[in-house]
Amino acid sequence: MEGSSVPPSSSTVSRTALLVLRVLTFVFLLIALILISIDKESEVLENGDRLKIKFTDLQTYRYVIASIVIGFAYNLFQMVLSIFNVVSGKRLINGDFSYQLDFFGDKIISYILATGAAAGFGATLDVHSAFSDFIGLPFDRFFNNAKASASLLFAAFLFTAVASVYTSYALPKKASLDSSTS
Template sequence: MASSTASRVAIFILRVLVFILLLISLIVLTTNATTADVGTEAVRIHFNDISAYRYMLAAIVIGFAYSLLQLAFSTCHLISGNHLISGNGGILLDFYGEKVISYLLATGAAAGFGVTKDMKDYFEANGLYFGKFYEMAYASASLLFLAFVCSAILSVLYSYALPKKV
């Protein structure tokens, strides 16, 4: 019983951590905008201008919604000791849901890292410096990557629980 309670607490803590990381990543990404002077003009760049950041935003929002739903389920599971979805359906939903969401979060983070590096190299080669923009993009992608790591750990925990339940 103690290991079951400990695993429920660990799952709950990881879910809270994923939720918080995704929330902060969402805030950092959506507030990311800057202006640079190009000759006599000011060029404004916003995260919405780059399609990879829009994909990153979609990954964060989908992960956030899933995390919120699973956080509610995990809270009920922690308090009552029973899954809201009875039988094997609950553990299968958790197992496969974590797999899908963790891959989505990983690809979102990879897209954010990749496009930020490419943009930084391209713009700096052309004499444009958006230092704060890159830093915030890297910060958001890093938080998204940490959320992926927590989600992957959850996926591993559910893979250990799967043979016991099915």
């Protein structure tokens, strides 16, 4: 029939959805990394001295950066695999290992991203409060950038967590395909 089209298979939709989730994660991690890595501010004290703060002054923000970089590297690797998979319809890494790598990698990385976001939020709220209450300097721009970075990191966690749901569906499908061919 003219004008009718065949809908894409569910595996094509899943591969495309997974690629979209990985691209979104990549973008959010990149922006979070930029925001936290350029985060610095200085205020003038009453005595004329200048107090400066930057992200490396707080250990927790170093953990936030580490979680972003680890998530970024893993996600970049997975994006390459996903692009190849969507374009060619084949997996670059064959065998059960690739499905397990996707599943366990997504789970582990999502936990790293979640803990990085939680650490970022917690440190930002506590330290901002301490700076405002005890030192009398708000450093609002510095802590707003840190909160924004933690928020983007949390969004990246959510995208990775959803991606892990997609990759979890691939494991039983792969196992049922293997058992039906034996």
